[in-house]
Amino acid sequence: DYTKLDKIIIGVCGGDGIGPAITGQAQRVLEYLLKKEVDSGKVEFRVIDGLTIERRAAEMAAIPPAVLNELKECHVILKGPTTTPRKGDEWPNVESANVAMRKELDLFANVRPVRIPEQGIDWTFFRENTEGAYAVGSKGVHVDENLGVDFTVVTTQGCERIIRAAFEFAKSNGKKRVTAVTKANIIKTTDGKFLDTFKEIGKEYPDIIADDWYIDIMTAKLVDEKRRRDFEVLVLPNLYGDILTDEAAEFQGGVGTAGSANLGKRYSMFEAIHGSAPRMVTEGRDIYADPCSVIRAGAMLLAHIGHNEEADKLYKALDICTITEKKLVITGRDTGATSAAFADYIMETIENMN
Amino acid sequence: DYTKLDKIIIGVCGGDGIGPAITGQAQRVLEYLLKKEVDSGKVEFRVIDGLTIERRAAEMAAIPPAVLNELKECHVILKGPTTTPRKGDEWPNVESANVAMRKELDLFANVRPVRIPEQGIDWTFFRENTEGAYAVGSKGVHVDENLGVDFTVVTTQGCERIIRAAFEFAKSNGKKRVTAVTKANIIKTTDGKFLDTFKEIGKEYPDIIADDWYIDIMTAKLVDEKRRRDFEVLVLPNLYGDILTDEAAEFQGGVGTAGSANLGKRYSMFEAIHGSAPRMVTEGRDIYADPCSVIRAGAMLLAHIGHNEEADKLYKALDICTITEKKLVITGRDTGATSAAFADYIMETIENMN
Ligand SMILES: CC(C)[C@H](C(=O)O)[C@@H](O)C(=O)O
Numbered sequence A, B: 001d002y003t004k005l006d007k008i009i010i011g012v013c014g015g016d017g018i019g020p021a022i023t024g025q026a027q028r029v030l031e032y033l034l035k036k037e038v039d040s041g042k043v044e045f046r047v048i049d050g051l052t053i054e055r056r057a058a059e060m061a062a063i064p065p066a067v068l069n070e071l072k073e074c075h076v077i078l079k080g081p082t083t084t085p086r087k088g089d090e091w092p093n094v095e096s097a098n099v100a101m102r103k104e105l106d107l108f109a110n111v112r113p114v115r116i117p118e119q120g121i122d123w124t125f126f127r128e129n130t131e132g133a134y135a136v137g138s139k140g141v142h143v144d145e146n147l148g149v150d151f152t153v154v155t156t157q158g159c160e161r162i163i164r165a166a167f168e169f170a171k172s173n174g175k176k177r178v179t180a181v182t183k184a185n186i187i188k189t190t191d192g193k194f195l196d197t198f199k200e201i202g203k204e205y206p207d208i209i210a211d212d213w214y215i216d217i218m219t220a221k222l223v224d225e226k227r228r229r230d231f232e233v234l235v236l237p238n239l240y241g242d243i244l245t246d247e248a249a250e251f252q253g254g255v256g257t258a259g260s261a262n263l264g265k266r267y268s269m270f271e272a273i274h275g276s277a278p279r280m281v282t283e284g285r286d287i288y289a290d291p292c293s294v295i296r297a298g299a300m301l302l303a304h305i306g307h308n309e310e311a312d313k314l315y316k317a318l319d320i321c322t323i324t325e326k327k328l329v330i331t332g333r334d335t336g337a338t339s340a341a342f343a344d345y346i347m348e349t350i351e352n353m354n
């Protein structure tokens, strides 16, 4: 319970590409909303700027140890996108910083809400965030030059905690249905364990419908405008969660509109689900990057630390600025609207609510 | 080249649930279109009815050996859906008959076209069909009761042949772009090999644009009505092919509208991409099952064996009966339209073309 802490430290970790620009704007909005707490010393914002691909490449570390220590001193983190290199890129093959942070801080639940009120859509995805197809990273095996093997690894405990989180969320939010998405007919051992665990835990929640679908047909169901409304809370192994939430976010307006909460027992981290768009930086367009998604992640952060009133205001302002008014939404060189102008517009909108 | 054979044997393998009912109707349509060849003995239809879940469970075999021999005597196969059991089902845990057939007959290319002419969409998916996440089947490992491991396995040769098939198809059909879909930033060994192989082979086709996307963002791109038209030929590892083609088929009208060609050097098999719907049988509704998808698979079969004229007629009739006229399309108890009535309507429509 964060409200009992003497001081909450919010780490702001810009990451790569457009990351520093947009998280900077999100920070401005949060500081505005938490002005009283910042002034009284109850909240501290701490900028952590070492999580860049340049530094990670130089140290050949997914997260440089010094940066990891800085992150661990924070209670909650607002994070920008980080570049994930692969062979053939200009960068050496360091592991994904995203994935490393989820593992190092044990952020096992990746919670991604997608809402389209006018279509009756209110989905909350619970993506398992520390194991599955992401467990082994680059440590798959080239048996010989012609044969490659990757591993998918799950633990019973890993399945249990994400599935229980989904059911608990459903219960405390009056949701009637939790849906598991797997490919247990083919990936029998690991997805089988996930699905079996889901069915067991489901029995503890007799008032909630627990159903399950395979990931292939699920991507089709999300397209079906009538039937997709029936879904409420979805719980998925890591890889399917990665895939299905991008599709889902697109119906809401694109991955650029969705925020994501990475929650663990001790730490939590909030981020946009889009990438670092390095080309925007090389072309000098990063000041025009759309900060909407990371500001939304900021609203999730506010709610998480118990500042529900401020979170609600921010959600409302985001709706007004992106759906209702659409004044400066479309940041970009054409419109002349910068990230900073969008953040100003958000703050102005909140100011006018008072 | 099938046209050089004295006789082409077409196996019709009903499978489970609604399978026998709908493949039976597809066979009627094909026999009608190939009447001359059937009468002269140039084409023989051979019904193979042993691929049922009852028999597979009794013999504890994905494909009973006797059935496999029957299948291997055919040149091409039209196949209905088969039930894939998993633990907790009423059936023992035999491997998927679909997956076994793809492996046993070495049907390495799963080709799935999706067309929406009025939206300018004409996609052809080349799904790798014998390895990847499907390679190991139920032989993942329960290291202990708390830890499960599954394997993803690819070979260089396995990547090469599907990727080359995609580029060759693009080349001979005047397509300008081939897109690979992987998650090589995370599944580095196997998807990495797939993507590296793609980039290598792409160099041999300088006139074709070879680009690649990650599977998560690709599911979002297919939703984007403007940008999705740019895709033409897509090539994917097994699991992503499974996932993305169901989503794609939904835009065309549902998995019930899509046919699928499983092609190897020696054999080929054509099937619907939907499931066996056992509940329709128990409720006595199988005579109302929609045979559209397996009839479309039949049209792909006709084209494959060199009967292009008949294939074109059948495609045209399918368009007329499902898009233009929509007379009896919606088979089902409510409308009173049976599978047989739909097949009659298709044949009548072709008759009227002459
Ligand atoms: C950038 C990438 C490693 C990451 C993932 O695959 O998890 C991203 O797609 C996400 O969804 O957060």
Ligand SMILES: CC(C)[C@H](C(=O)O)[C@@H](O)C(=O)O
Pocket (backbone or CB within 6 Å): A185, A186, A216, B084, B096, B098, B099, B242, B273
């Ligand atoms: C039934 C199932 C085993 C199969 C698959 O996963 O390949 C199906 O979804 C398909 O796409 O043909």
